[in-house]
Amino acid sequence: MSKEAIVQVRDLVTYYGKRQILKGVNLDIYRGEILVILGRSGCGKSTLLRHLIGLLKPTSGQILIKGQDITTMNEDEMREILKKIGMLFQGAALFNSMTVGENVALPLREHTQLEDSTIQIMTRIKLDLVGLSGFENFKPSQLSGGMKKRAGLARALAMDPEILFCDEPSAGLDPVVAMGIDQLILKLKNAFKMTIVVVTHELASVFTIADRIAMLHEGEIIFQGTPEEIKKSEHPVVQQFLNREADDVEPDREKYLSSLVKP
Amino acid sequence: MGRIQRFLSALGQPTIYALVHLHRLNRLGMETLRWIFIEPFRGRKIRWRSVIEQSVRVGWQSIPIVGIISFFVGLILAMQSAYQLEPFGATIYVANLVAVSLTRELGPLLTAIIITGRFGSAIAAEIGTMKVGEEIDALKTMGLNPVSFLVVPRFLALIIMLPALTLISDFLGILGAYLFSISALDISSIRFINQTINALVLRDIVTGLIKSGVFAVIIASIGSYEGFIVEGGAEGVGKSTTNSVVVSIFLIITADVVFTALFYSTL
Secondary structure (H helix, E strand, C coil): CCCCEEEEEEEEEEEECCEEEEEEEEEEEECCCEEEEEECCCCCHHHHHHHHCCCCCCCEEEEEECCEEHHHCCHHHHHHHHCCEEEECCCCCCCCCCCHHHHHHHHHHHHCCCCHHHHHHHHHHHHHHCCCCCCCCCCHHHCCHHHHHHHHHHHHCCCCCCEEEEECCCCCCCHHHHHHHHHHHHHHHHHHCCEEEEEECCHHHHHHHCCEEEEEECCEEEEEECHHHHHHCCCHHHHHHHCCCCCCCCCCHHHHHHHHHCC | CHHHHHHHHHHHHHHHHHHHHHHHHHHHHHHHHHHHHHHHHHCCCCCHHHHHHHHHHHCHHHHHHHHHHHHHHHHHHHHHHHHHHHHHCCHHHHHHHHHHHHHHHHHHHHHHHHHHHHHHHHHHHHHHHHHHCCHHHHHHHCCCCHHHHHHHHHHHHHHHHHHHHHHHHHHHHHHHHHHHHHHHCCCCHHHHHHHHHHHCCHHHHHHHHHHHHHHHHHHHHHHHHHHHCCCCHHHHHHHHHHHHHHHHHHHHHHHHHHHHHHHHHCC
16 A cells, blocks of 8 residues: 555644543544544544534644645645545534535535536446435435445435544444445445445454554544454553453442432 | 622613623624625625525515505504594595505504514524534634624515615505505595695605615614624523524614605705
8 A cells, every 4th residue: 555644643732621632632544545534522523523624713723635634734735635525424414404415416516516417327337336326316314324335425425525524323223234335345345446434432343454554542542454454462451341340439438328418 | 889889880781781792792893794795896705695585584484474464454554533523424535544644654563663673683693603612713714704694684584674664664555544544434545545645755665765775774784793793502592592683673663763754854
């Protein structure tokens, strides 16, 4: 695999109010790989993702996509970058007022001068790709959770992006459907050489798809490496996560009882 | 000391909130104006198809409710003023009273309040639901500006349709008074019409329409603003929707006072 970094994150620091969410994140994402950003709920992984697609601006630090810093871009420059990026949201985020077909066609209608008939064909191709042929005229509310994700993926792929970001692609899906999504993601990488960044905490899916894993903990990257390497890692937090151990909460009965008596 | 401090903080906190909201509302307004007046010249066109779709919703589909309510209000106004004018044998002035008060005041106000309930709340609920469902974020990551995509069409639809509905309201209100007068007051049809035409000057209708334009701006901005600040799921959407109606109606009446005073003093 060529080691060309398509996304570079440099010393990314961000605050929500006074709380520091990201504490100097450094991360390279290479062309053609599937990078999984792993971490517990609330570790800042969704925040990191939202920075990568330009929805949030960091307090300090840089995010370079194909060598251009998106943190200092104006709206017009950002629009050009966004055309090369696809994003699959956790809840698919389909526009409920439009049909599935219109959802997929929207980016094409807005960003290209293509004829309507061409757009229709392209929409159909994208829906075929995710296994939703024939669902163009359904409303999102008529689809199941897994189908919504697929439709969201078709929309993310509409502009043939170079980089695809996925936020918890298998969240809320049964294992069979989740596996289907994982395989779809692998297919995209192999067939289209797409760079894919997946944020998740589902271990099963991580080891199916990941080329490389970056683990985020309390706003810092504590591990980067291949799936084999993470299994050998001796970092306690990584170990705890992989072995699914609960946090130690010492049940101090004395203290608990006395806290009930004395408010 | 403690009491003074508490008093000041009780005073300061809401003031700061109000200023923050005002600042953000202003920013949304500026952004909207930019997408209407500046961006079209930079090749980013207004979505006229969307404007028409929204106009059908706010305008065409509101005609029945606006029409019926205005007709009834005209009828009520005629009956109430006839009750006052009858002892003086001046029932013919029902025509003047109804025509002037409807065109200058009640037509624009009633229409605005109905449309706040019908459309202002819908704007807040739609945009709020989209915000909660990450649809606004999805728009942004597709390189589509939510203001241009969602706010501008609704804004333009309201600016065009609210004055149009106001005219319909004026007409149907007067029709209500007319039907009452010719049937119950022994005023001939032609006399009522003549009296109305003489009573009305263009100015009455125009000031009413200016008001309704201002009301349209209020409904559109408050509706969209409340939509964009939604947080916390379905409950947040409900809260913002309610707020959008309450705040819009409050601002509409406030603006009405100001404009009426202005038109009155420059009579």
